[in-house]
Amino acid sequence: xxxxxxxxxxxxxxxxxxxxxxxxxxxxxxxxxxxxxxxxxxxxxxxxxxxxxxxxxxxxxxxxxxxxxxxxxxxxxxxxxxxxxxxxxxxxxxxxxxxxxxxxxxxxxxxxxxx
Amino acid sequence: xxxxxxxxxxxxxxxxxxxxxxxxxxxxxxxxxxxxxxxxxxxxxxxxxxxxxxxxxxxxxxxxxxxxxxxxxxxxxxxxxxxxxxxxxxxxxxxxxxxxxxxxxxxxxxxxx
Numbered sequence: 001x002x003x004x005x006x007x008x009x010x011x012x013x014x015x016x017x018x019x020x021x022x023x024x025x026x027x028x029x030x031x032x033x034x035x036x037x038x039x040x041x042x043x044x045x046x047x048x049x050x051x052x053x054x055x056x057x058x059x060x061x062x063x064x065x066x067x068x069x070x071x072x073x074x075x076x077x078x079x080x081x082x083x084x085x086x087x088x089x090x091x092x093x094x095x096x097x098x099x100x101x102x103x104x105x106x107x108x109x110x111x112x113x114x115x
Numbered sequence: 116x117x118x119x120x121x122x123x124x125x126x127x128x129x130x131x132x133x134x135x136x137x138x139x140x141x142x143x144x145x146x147x148x149x150x151x152x153x154x155x156x157x158x159x160x161x162x163x164x165x166x167x168x169x170x171x172x173x174x175x176x177x178x179x180x181x182x183x184x185x186x187x188x189x190x191x192x193x194x195x196x197x198x199x200x201x202x203x204x205x206x207x208x209x210x211x212x213x214x215x216x217x218x219x220x221x222x223x224x225x226x227x228x
Binding site: 004031033040041042043044045048055056091093095103104105106107108109 | 148158159160213214215217218221
């Protein structure tokens, strides 16, 4: 079990630039989730995939955000035209598809700073 | 926005003391989870609870799923310095997709040797 892997760990970008993050879930997990965590708060749900299908998106996920999981394995989260308010830790999590008895396992996140 | 109220916001305790923290909500949850997060890392699952009234232990940690399904508590006995971190409760609201968790604001725990 190598755990959930996220890359990069840190990203500093200028306002208006596009950024892309990658998440590699635990290999046998077919559910993948993206969360966002701002300083001093708990994580907030953004979106989730079952295999390659994106099944739900939060209202927090504006049109500038897009997530993909093309082959049902790794996932990418892209933010276009970044704003300072996008600065946060972006967390990826995965779980097997065994209903609610299979809790989420989180990666160590990508910390985004928009200057 | 957040629908879980977690308290206390922070705790400063001496090594060896017991710790108690809780989460409450006006909504009904069908799953309660407790996570610990250390600086620069993602949350790590401590305990998962699936039935109202369920009491589960994991070493020095004990957590309970409230009978009303609107609250949960976490106890840590005989704290040690490595217990330092931020503890989050998380729940899945009834009727929502599995894995779409609502998190509390966290309890920052500091343990003095």
